[in-house]
């Protein structure tokens with residue numbers, strides 16, 4: 001059996017489920033992290049039927065105490081199975097679609113705790129583990145096109161994803177003398193539960209990507225050592241908007257969001 005394992009956050013839904021399937025399909029053992037335990041257990045059973053080992057770890061990553069204890073819980077299982085953690089996928093992320101003035105401090109803080117603090121903490125823990133075992137290791141951080149394109153009504157979300165992109169680019173550079181790579185994937189719209197949780201109401205046919213395609217491309221980019229990756233031709237083209245003057249850029253991003261999502 002392959003003695004390498006991956007830890008995937010947000011593995012109870014959407015892109016995280018498909019990333020876990022993709023990694024298991026490549027023979028990796030997987031540690032599945034999210035809050036909804038039953039969903040993790042059912043995915044773990046599905047992955048074990050593919051011939052790998054899978055562990056369901058329920059954890060609220062926006063809770064500092066639970067976050068701080070997560071890698072220890074993972075390490076106990078890894079030691080018992082004589083495995084090493086060689087892949088970390090920071091995929092769990094949330095956002096709220098509304099004007100900043102309508103949002104509470106608590107909601108903004110929750111998104112920052114998950115999208116920024118949890119991701120950074122897990123990278124700290126993972127880099128220490130990877131340096132200790134010395135095997136080639138990979139970090140995949142899921143950002144968003146909103147990292148590159150300032151997105152009205154998604155102000156905190158867009159800013160946290162800009163953090164994820166910048167953090168990943170610099171961390172990859174800082175780790176260039178090690179055998180740890182860092183990849184940041186920046187998807188555009190993906191059909192998952194994300195919009196429902198964000199309070200976004202979609203208008204008709206959206207032309208969004210399937211999460212299985214986004215997951216496959218992100219995992220490929222990670223193993224290829226690509227630092228920033230944008231899945232899909234249309235998304236790649238839309239990143240060119242970032243070179244426009246700021247007022248025009250923000251207006252254009254706002255208009256393009258309102259093609260697929262109801263206004264607030």
Ligand code: NAP
Nearest residue numbers: 010012013014015034035036061093144189190192193194
């Ligand atoms: P999703 O279907 O809503 O999945 C989000 C995952 O995050 C779930 O597994 C959820 O599990 C987990 N999660 C949320 N809060 C958590 C918490 N406090 N602690 C632990 N886990 C938590 O959304 P998705 O589209 O797959 O999103 C995955 C990533 O892709 C996110 O980072 C998102 O920003 C990014 N992204 C999505 C889109 C899109 O259009 N869908 C576009 C660009 C980027 P539990 O609820 O069970 O905890």
